[in-house]
Structure formats: structure tokens, C-alpha cells
Amino acid sequence: MIPILDIDGYTLEYRTRAGAVRVLDEVSLQIAPGQVLGLVGESGSGKSSLAWAVMRHLPGNAQELSGAIRLDGEDLRSMGARQLEAVRGRRIGMVFQDPATSLNPTLSLGRQVAEVLARHRGMSAAAAWQAGIEALRHVDLRDPAALMRRYPHEVSGGEKQRVIIATAFACRPELIIFDEPTTALDVITGARILELFRRLREETGVAGLYISHDLALVSRVAERVAVIRRGQVVEQADARRIFRAPTHDYTRALVQAVPRPERRLVTDGPGGPTVLAARGLGVAYGRARLFGGKPVMGARGVDLELRRGEILGVVGESGSGKSTLARAFSGLARFTGAVVFEGRALASPRQMDRAYRRAVQIVFQHPDASLNPRHRVGALLARPLRLYGGAMAELPRLLEQVRLPPDYARRYPHQLSGGEKQRVAIARAFAAKPALVICDEITAPLDVSVQAAVVELLLELRRRHGTAYLFITHDLSLVRQIAHRIAVMRRGELVDLLSVDALGSEAVHPYTRELIAASPTPVG
Amino acid sequence: MSASWLIRRILLIAYTLLVVSLLVFGITQVLPADAAVMLLGENATPAALAAVRAKLGLGDPAWLQYWHWLAALLRGDFGMSMRTGQPVGPTMLVALSRSLLLAALALALMLVFAVPLGLAAALRRGKPIDLAAGIVSYLGVSLPEFVTATLLLLLLADRLHWLPATGYVPLTDNPVDGLRHLGLPVLTVSLVLIAHVSRMVRSETIDVLHSDYIRAARLKGLSPRRVLFGHAVRNALLPVITIVALDVGYLLGGIIVVEEIFAIPGIGRQLIVAIESRDLPAIQAGALIMAATYAIANFLADIAYALLDKRIRYD
Structure with a gap:
């Protein structure tokens, strides 16, 4: 054959x-x-x-x-x-990685499906349009006739990818x-x-x-x-x-x-006092306007607390409010409700004083965007040291802590690999000797092997300093390996906050169950 | 594009023009010109001057004078020219129509040449045509229009005798001769525009051709022609609309110089004459009309943008 x-x-x-x-x-x-x-x-x-x-x-x-x-x-x-x-x-049909950029933003979805049919199957414009409707129906898109007339920015990412798949399958290819x-x-x-x-x-x-x-x-x-x-x-x-x-x-x-959920990487439980808590925390984006339009709620009514050395995993799909939570805790977004720190209830980012900012550090998803490309690693790490009264002599130790050689202090971020850059960002967060580090999808841009090493590093730092983590991720398998408790966010609300062992139980929210079912676990 | 957006946008234009009118009035106030002396001449008796000042309200406080002027403006009355004694409004509008004709022809010529030139340069990046287009563009952008005007005059009028050197013939009198007289000024103005816009088209097209959706279109098996004209051109030309709208500002300024060189009685030349003769009502009217033209051009560009790009919604 x-x-x-x-x-x-x-x-x-x-x-x-x-x-x-x-x-x-x-x-x-x-x-x-x-x-x-x-x-x-x-x-x-x-x-x-x-x-x-x-x-x-x-x-x-x-x-x-x-x-x-x-x-x-x-x-x-x-x-x-x-x-x-x-x-x-x-x-040969092809389906691309990012549906958001693979569709022409100024052409209707229908035109982008129909043009393949017109091109390869010699259909008239009207026939191709009809066949396009059928193609969209075939990939389980609702109301395909109306969808044909819409533009990429008017539909969700999943719908865009379905349109691309419909296009790829439209001419019955031999290979996709x-x-x-x-x-x-x-x-x-x-x-x-x-x-x-x-x-x-x-x-x-x-x-x-x-x-x-x-x-x-x-x-x-x-x-x-x-x-x-x-x-x-x-x-x-x-x-x-x-x-x-x-x-x-x-x-x-x-x-x-x-990552395999059944292989736990953290064995000890959290101990000691509460480091940080949220009481009825809400974040609104935009503002009410004269001509209609309500502010969008990025998060609302969130109650949670973190104890010393605790790893709290926050999962949910994009737009669920995970990162909004990080922005509120780090004082980057105005919030309603309160953030409770050392027994004090803080009602706005302005009340977050130096002690708070020192204790609560954040590592962002993209080190390329969060590390200033014009500064050497040494300067990047010296900034928090100066700010929070550390000694410059600590610099080599900081690098050694994240397993980077001391001479990396003289390098620029672009001279490092993705994993090394993220290590620098972690070192920067730890320069302040924080009680809590917010990790906002920090392993998402990394390869699996690099991801495993970065996670291992975080766990080692926790063992050494008793740091608590608010670990935001879309990777449920990973978070099940390391978190003590898991917070599930959906459309700005906390739908579940439970111990990692309770994930399999009957009491979980249906959405959480859906998330678990959707997480790819290896076969065999 | 909602009705409320349109209304707000039109109100914004009105507000802009109000601010411009204040500026224009303020500037003409500090100009070293005494309207009474302008009208009666250097040798007028003090009594006659005083009578004229009283009649024109020149003794009134500035805000009252501004109010009177503004109220008259809103009735469509720009005042009387101190130089000719004729109403300023109609004179300026006729001049404006000539300038707009010149500008429209220049824009049309620009579109006809700049878009294909930019596309060709983008498609043959680094090839001779790209380099040639680049050199011509840099020359066009860096030479001031009085230099290009002079060079074109020397070449096309003096040496080759293809086009008349100066003067203006109304199109209604003799369309062919009228267009021939507009040839050199249109060429001069459009050269800078072509240089500017073709560079813009080139860089935008190069960006668009590297985008994921163009790659996706190619991998659907579409022919290069379809990819270019069906997918790329529209997106590449969108930002150009903004640039063209901004260029209208240049056009208004550039036209003043070009009209002066080629002796075209447009709004620019009228404005120069008005300034030279300290004709205050004419200066005020000319400046306001130019500002209004600019504001309206940008408004039209915003609308065109929304019609071409469905992502843009004004509400």
C-alpha cells in the first residue's frame, strides 16, 4: 500500500x-x-x-x-x-496554532470558507456559499447561515478554530x-x-x-x-x-x-499562620459610561486565604478571572472588598505599603515582557535588593538559588533561554524575601522539560523559605501534583475551593468535573 | 457607527472650530494693524479715524468685538474686505473651490501612482524597482515644494513646453486649457504625497504579507493574485487612510506655496494677499475655512475607516 x-x-x-x-x-x-x-x-x-x-x-x-x-x-x-x-x-488541508491570527480580520467568515470551495471545486459564488454553510454545520457550529456573515472578531476562539477546521475539511483532503x-x-x-x-x-x-x-x-x-x-x-x-x-x-x-496528577511532588502540608486573605474581593474593568455600557466584572465576591507554605492552585479558562485575582493581590488593579494582610484589611492598592509589597511578589507569564531588555540581569536583581534593604553581596546567592551561574549577572535577558529568563524573574521575586509569590501562568511559555525544572525549583525554594504560592495555571494535571488546595474560577467567580484530594469526590462543582475530564492525561 | 457617535463627533468639530476662532481672533488682535488707518490711509484726519473706529466698534472691549464677529459668522457673514470693500465670505469660498479642485486632482493622482508603486516595491522587496521607488520617495519627501515646483517648471514648461508655466483658466471657460494650467501645480503637490504614501503602502503591505492569515490564505491554494488582492491589499491600505487624512493638513499648507508660485487664485493665495495687506476679516475667514476643511477631512477618514474595517465600531 x-x-x-x-x-x-x-x-x-x-x-x-x-x-x-x-x-x-x-x-x-x-x-x-x-x-x-x-x-x-x-x-x-x-x-x-x-x-x-x-x-x-x-x-x-x-x-x-x-x-x-x-x-x-x-x-x-x-x-x-x-x-x-x-x-x-x-x-492537503492545514489547521493552524492560533485561530485568532489565522483568519483575515477584515473578511467575513463565510468568504474565507467559500473561497476554498470556489477555488478547488469550481463552484459558483452562490453554490460555494451554500456549501460553506453546510461545512460550518458539519463542525457543529450553531446557526451557520448567520455565522457566515460575521467577522472573526465577533466569534470566540473555539468557533474560529472550528471555522478553520471546516475550511481544511471542505475539499475532502487526503491529508490534514x-x-x-x-x-x-x-x-x-x-x-x-x-x-x-x-x-x-x-x-x-x-x-x-x-x-x-x-x-x-x-x-x-x-x-x-x-x-x-x-x-x-x-x-x-x-x-x-x-x-x-x-x-x-x-x-x-x-x-x-x-505532569501526572497521581504523582504528588509536595508531601508536607501547610503550617503556621495565614499569610494573606481575600474577603469579598471584586475587580471591575472599565467604568460605567454615560451612553450605556456597564463595567465588566473581572472577578467578584472572592473569599480565600493562604497560609504559610501553602500552595493554592488557581485554575479556570482564559477570561475566568485568574489573572485578575493576581492583579488585585499585587496592587495592579483597583478592587472592591478587602485584602487582609497581617491582620489589617486593605481596601485599595494605595493602602498596600512597602511591607505588603515586599511580602507579596509576583512572577509573570512572559519573562520577555517582564524583564527590561536594556538592563543586565545584575541590575534587574539589584533593584528589589536596594528597595527592600538587601545587600548587593546577596546577588550571587540569589542567582545560585535559582541555579544560575553568578556570571549571569553581566548578561542581558536576550542572551538567556526562556527557562533561564523565567529563573531570573523568580530570583527577582525572591530578592525581597517574600511570604507569598504569585505565579501567573509562569510555566505556560516553557517546554515540558523546562517546566518540570522550574516547578522543581519553586518547590525547593518553598522548602528553604516556607514561601506560599498562589499558582495560577490552566494545567490541571500540573497543579494537582503540587497544590494543597485548588481554587476553580469561572466567569469571575470562585466556583470551587477544595483540597486537592477532594477533586475526585462527588461534591465538586459540575464545571470542575468538566475541567478534570478535559485535561489530557497520558494513556498507558 | 451609531447616531450618537456621529452627533458627538459633529459637536466636537464645532467645538474645535470655536477654539480655532478664538485663536484666530486673538492673533488678529495682536497684529500690528489699525483697521481705521488701513481703511482711510496714512493721511486721514484724526477726526475721520475716530469716526470710523466708532462705527466699526474698534473701541469696544475685545470680548464684545469677538462676540459681534462670531454672531455675524454664525449668520454666514464673514465681514467686508478692507482691501476691496467686497464681502469676504463669497470671495474665500470661490477661492476654496479652486484649491479643493487642485487638492482633489493631486489626491487622485497620488492614489493612481502611490498604491501600485508601494505594492510593487513590497512585492519586489530589495529588487531594482523597490530601490528606485525608495530613492524617488526620499527625494520627494526631502525636497521642499518650491524646489520641486521650480524643477518641474524648468523641465516641463521651459524646456519641453508641455504645460503652461503659470496662470489659471477656469474649467468652465475652457476645460482642456484649464486642466493644462492645473498640470504643474497638481504634479508638484502630488509628488510629495506619492513619495509619502507609497512608502506607507510598501511597509504596511510587507507587514501584512508576513501575517499568519496571509500564510493561511496561501496554504488554502489561492493563487498569488487572489492572495494579494483578495486578502492583503485591503488590510494594507487601511492605515493609509489615516495618513492621507493627516496629509490633508500638509496639502493645505503646501497649496499655499504652490498657488503662490503658479499664480492660482486659490485660498492659499487669497490668504497671502490678505496677510500682506493686513486685511483682517479676510485673514480670519481664510484661517477658519482651512481649519474647517482639515477637521472635516479627518471626520470623513474616520467614517471611511469604519466602513472598510468591520472591527472598528464607533459607539
Whole structure:
């Protein structure tokens, strides 16, 4: 049987000023008809480059050194521009990582679906529009006829991704390439997209190349999994086997790094007095206006407290108010209700004095945005030391604490890797000797292996200093490994606040149950 | 675009013009010109001067004079020219219509050349056409219009005799000759605009062509032509609208110089004549009309933006 996609000894380099960089090295992969192959790798592993190579959409500095890419036996590399246009969108569909940027903001959704049908199936504009409505109906979008006339900014992220999937499936392709299609979506929305993909697969028997950094997720959608590292496929195996019996060291490390709820990393309970509490905390964004329009509630009526050394996980989908909570606690947002600190009830950010700001530190999601690119690491860390009366001599110790060599003080943020930058941000938070550190999605931009190391570092710092964490994340599996209690937020409200052991019980909110069901856990 | 937004926007324009009227009035107050002397000449008797001052209310406090002037403005009365004794309003409006014709032709010429030039440069980035367009643009932006005007005059009128050098022929008298006389001024003004806008189109197009949704459109199998005209151009031209609206400000300033050089009796030339002869009502009227033109141009640009980009909603 001829494979649908046959990549044979493919080697790709990018020419850069610093010389040639090999991104794919003798890669060989086959996808049989109806089969889905998962391609797993960390950032920079070359997994996306492989997708661009298959789509024949490589940047100008790409140099293909060897190998063949065949679609159903036909060599894609030797095809001309015209032939490729007839393959793209017709025989190979693609679903992209970020639905928000992959749709043209100034064209209606209908036009963006219908144009593929008009292009590849020779339909008239009216017929393509009708077929577009059907295509949207097929991906479970409600009221597709009305949706066709709407614009991307008027629909949710999940709906956008469904429109893109409808477009990819519209011309009955032989192969679909998924490039991290759920990464930019909420856990629950992502889980529904995966369900949709499973159903469409069964109905159409399409073959798929599913690219992701998430080994647990890939092992659930693909039959076979290939692990790619620095441009080389290090292991290829049955999806069920790769988790149970990884053979390559790198795969083993990846499997190890996948958070598993049943493997607790924190064993001791919280002890001592309450560090910080919220009483009826609410945050409103915007303001009431003369001509209609009510302020949007980012959070309302939140009651919780953190004790010394406690890790409180805060989960919920985007827009649920997780980060709003962080902004209120760190004094970045005006709030109603009260924040209780050392027995004092603070009613506004202005009442948060130096002692409070010292005790409550925050680490943000994107170190690139939170570390000033024009300052050296040393200057970044010296600022809180000066502010809170630390000695400059502590600098090397601060770096050593986050396992960075002391000479990193002379470096600029752009000279560090993503994980190292986040370590610097953590060191900066700990320079103030805080009682509580708010971690706002700090592992989200990191690869799994780096994430595991950063989490381990946080736990070690907690052991040493007894620090409490407000750990905000969308990764339920991760938070179940480390948190003592879990707060579940939804639409600005705290729907559940319970001990991590109670998650499986009957008493949990239906939404919490939905979140648990949507979290990808590895098979096998 | 809601009705309430439109109303608020129009009120804002009215408010802007009120502020401008205060400024204009204030400036003409401090100008070293005595209206009575202007009217009667240097050799008038003190008694005659005093009589005229009393009649014009020049002895009144400034705020009362402003109030009288504003009240007359609202009735559409810009006052009488001190130079010609004719009503200022009609004269200025006729001049404005000539300037607007010049500006409209320059904008049209700009659109015809700047958009394709910018697109071509973006698509052939780093190629000869991009470099050539870049050089022409920098020249166009950096040369003041009196220099380009002179160069064009020397080349097209003096050397080649393609276009008449100066003068104005109303289109109603002789359309062909009228357009020929507008040729050099339109070219001069539009050259700067073309330079400016084509650069803008180029950089916006390059940005848009690197966006995810253009990549997605290509990977749908759309032809390069469809990707460019169906997906990219519209988004690339959106910011250009704002730039063109801002350029109207330049246009008004640039037109003053160009009208003077080519002897076109437009609003710019009228304003210069008014300033030279200390014709206060004419100065006030000219300045106000220019401010109103600018405010309205920006208003129209906002509306055009909302019509083209559905994400923009004014409410």
C-alpha cells in the first residue's frame, strides 16, 4: 500500500549569517491512509519546519539538501507553483496554532470558507456559499447561515478554530496537518476541538499529521508517535507503547516531565499562620459610561486565604478571572472588598505599603515582557535588593538559588533561554524575601522539560523559605501534583475551593468535573 | 457607527472650530494693524479715524468685538474686505473651490501612482524597482515644494513646453486649457504625497504579507493574485487612510506655496494677499475655512475607516 505521506531521508538547512543551521536531519516518516501520526518535539526541534516543508511553504533562506516528500506517490518537491496551488487546500488541508491570527480580520467568515470551495471545486459564488454553510454545520457550529456573515472578531476562539477546521475539511483532503491546534485555546474548548477532530476522522477516513509539544495529548489522538529532537526523529512507536516503554533516553525524559496528577511532588502540608486573605474581593474593568455600557466584572465576591507554605492552585479558562485575582493581590488593579494582610484589611492598592509589597511578589507569564531588555540581569536583581534593604553581596546567592551561574549577572535577558529568563524573574521575586509569590501562568511559555525544572525549583525554594504560592495555571494535571488546595474560577467567580484530594469526590462543582475530564492525561 | 457617535463627533468639530476662532481672533488682535488707518490711509484726519473706529466698534472691549464677529459668522457673514470693500465670505469660498479642485486632482493622482508603486516595491522587496521607488520617495519627501515646483517648471514648461508655466483658466471657460494650467501645480503637490504614501503602502503591505492569515490564505491554494488582492491589499491600505487624512493638513499648507508660485487664485493665495495687506476679516475667514476643511477631512477618514474595517465600531 502506498503511504499517503512519505517523507524519505529529508534534510533541511536554513542559511543564516552565522552559517548554515540544520533544522531537519535525514527525517523519514510514513503516514498510511487513514492513519494519524503524532509528531512531538520541543520548541526549536524542527517540527513546524517539517510542516512547512510538506506544504512547500519554506522561507527564502531554506535549503533542501536531500530526500523526497511524496503525497500518494507523487513527489511534492518537483511540483511547480501551479501544481502546488492545486494540492494546497485541496489535497492537503492545514489547521493552524492560533485561530485568532489565522483568519483575515477584515473578511467575513463565510468568504474565507467559500473561497476554498470556489477555488478547488469550481463552484459558483452562490453554490460555494451554500456549501460553506453546510461545512460550518458539519463542525457543529450553531446557526451557520448567520455565522457566515460575521467577522472573526465577533466569534470566540473555539468557533474560529472550528471555522478553520471546516475550511481544511471542505475539499475532502487526503491529508490534514494540525500544527498545535489546541495550544491557543482553553482546556475545555481544546478538548471539544479534539472530539470534533476524532469524529471527522471517523467520518472521512482522512490521514493526519498532528504536531504538538504535548506528548500526553498526542498519545490520545494519534496511532503512531514520532519524537523529534534537534531535527532528528529519535523514536517512532505505537502511541500506546511510547508512554509505557519509551526506548530512547530523550523520550524517557519527556515522559518523565509530563505532569501526572497521581504523582504528588509536595508531601508536607501547610503550617503556621495565614499569610494573606481575600474577603469579598471584586475587580471591575472599565467604568460605567454615560451612553450605556456597564463595567465588566473581572472577578467578584472572592473569599480565600493562604497560609504559610501553602500552595493554592488557581485554575479556570482564559477570561475566568485568574489573572485578575493576581492583579488585585499585587496592587495592579483597583478592587472592591478587602485584602487582609497581617491582620489589617486593605481596601485599595494605595493602602498596600512597602511591607505588603515586599511580602507579596509576583512572577509573570512572559519573562520577555517582564524583564527590561536594556538592563543586565545584575541590575534587574539589584533593584528589589536596594528597595527592600538587601545587600548587593546577596546577588550571587540569589542567582545560585535559582541555579544560575553568578556570571549571569553581566548578561542581558536576550542572551538567556526562556527557562533561564523565567529563573531570573523568580530570583527577582525572591530578592525581597517574600511570604507569598504569585505565579501567573509562569510555566505556560516553557517546554515540558523546562517546566518540570522550574516547578522543581519553586518547590525547593518553598522548602528553604516556607514561601506560599498562589499558582495560577490552566494545567490541571500540573497543579494537582503540587497544590494543597485548588481554587476553580469561572466567569469571575470562585466556583470551587477544595483540597486537592477532594477533586475526585462527588461534591465538586459540575464545571470542575468538566475541567478534570478535559485535561489530557497520558494513556498507558 | 451609531447616531450618537456621529452627533458627538459633529459637536466636537464645532467645538474645535470655536477654539480655532478664538485663536484666530486673538492673533488678529495682536497684529500690528489699525483697521481705521488701513481703511482711510496714512493721511486721514484724526477726526475721520475716530469716526470710523466708532462705527466699526474698534473701541469696544475685545470680548464684545469677538462676540459681534462670531454672531455675524454664525449668520454666514464673514465681514467686508478692507482691501476691496467686497464681502469676504463669497470671495474665500470661490477661492476654496479652486484649491479643493487642485487638492482633489493631486489626491487622485497620488492614489493612481502611490498604491501600485508601494505594492510593487513590497512585492519586489530589495529588487531594482523597490530601490528606485525608495530613492524617488526620499527625494520627494526631502525636497521642499518650491524646489520641486521650480524643477518641474524648468523641465516641463521651459524646456519641453508641455504645460503652461503659470496662470489659471477656469474649467468652465475652457476645460482642456484649464486642466493644462492645473498640470504643474497638481504634479508638484502630488509628488510629495506619492513619495509619502507609497512608502506607507510598501511597509504596511510587507507587514501584512508576513501575517499568519496571509500564510493561511496561501496554504488554502489561492493563487498569488487572489492572495494579494483578495486578502492583503485591503488590510494594507487601511492605515493609509489615516495618513492621507493627516496629509490633508500638509496639502493645505503646501497649496499655499504652490498657488503662490503658479499664480492660482486659490485660498492659499487669497490668504497671502490678505496677510500682506493686513486685511483682517479676510485673514480670519481664510484661517477658519482651512481649519474647517482639515477637521472635516479627518471626520470623513474616520467614517471611511469604519466602513472598510468591520472591527472598528464607533459607539
